[in-house]
Amino acid sequence: MDREDRLSHLVDYIIAQGTVHVEEVMEKFAVSGPTARRDLDALAEQQLVERTRGGARSNPTSADLPLRLRTSRRWHEKSAIARKVASLVEPGSVIAFNGGTTTTAAAYEVGVRAAADQSFAGAETTVVTNAVNIANDLIVRPQLRIVVVGGVARARSYELIGPLTGLILPEITIDTLFLGVTAVDTSRGLFTTHEGEASVNAALVAAARRTVVLADATKFATTAFARICPLDAVDAVIVDDGIGDGDARAVHDAGIELIRA
CATH class of the missing domain: 3.40.50.1360 (Rossmann fold)
Structure with missing residues (x-):
């Protein structure tokens, strides 16, 4: 899975779970700790999620994200x-x-x-x-x-x-x-x-x-x-x-x- 696909799946996973921890992202997406943190930071910079201590949580509007903010799959x-x-x-x-x-x-x-x-x-x-x-x-x-x-x-x-x-x-x-x-x-x-x-x-x-x-x-x-x-x-x-x-x-x-x- 390339980074674009991973970020798209990750934001949907956070929306579904509500809150995730870095260790959970590492296990779910088979990435290292630094990569998991960079992915969460990238989503937070785009205001797709809110960064928390040790993880991230969904925004109130995350489930209805604008097209330009959602990473395209396939x-x-x-x-x-x-x-x-x-x-x-x-x-x-x-x-x-x-x-x-x-x-x-x-x-x-x-x-x-x-x-x-x-x-x-x-x-x-x-x-x-x-x-x-x-x-x-x-x-x-x-x-x-x-x-x-x-x-x-x-x-x-x-x-x-x-x-x-x-x-x-x-x-x-x-x-x-x-x-x-x-x-x-x-x-x-x-x-x-x-x-x-x-x-x-x-x-x-x-x-x-x-x-x-x-x-x-x-x-x-x-x-x-x-x-x-x-x-x-x-x-x-x-x-x-x-x-x-x-x-x-x-x-x-x-x-x-x-x-x-």
């Missing part, structure tokens, strides 16, 4: 998905991203490609998003026009949600939506953790000519609270090579293109 898989997304974007098209770690990585890669690829210089490529962090990352790219969907900002994901989003989405057309999800249930559809996010994501799907789901393989082995849409409402899924044969077959059987990153 970063290599998500980076591969992000690079695949960037390769699929047509200069001059209208694309969209909702919020999330994978879509944030994908939007970054699109920005990098737009800056380096001369075909973007003469075309106005539009990016629609309800994620303020993605808009902030891409606004510095003159090759891209950024359209931010209105709403109320949700701290955990930086997504704008609420009825204000309904004022713009029915009035626009998106060529390709790159949709991040929390869970993929091959029989019931796509899910996220919050009903407000699910509502906006469903509106983005309705506004898009083509919807491409971005999901690392672990998303097929979990569940979430709020359904975005049925699986057959999307056109393609980009996933890493860790997807199981049964899940891959279910995607194919639904008539959805499976793209391996």
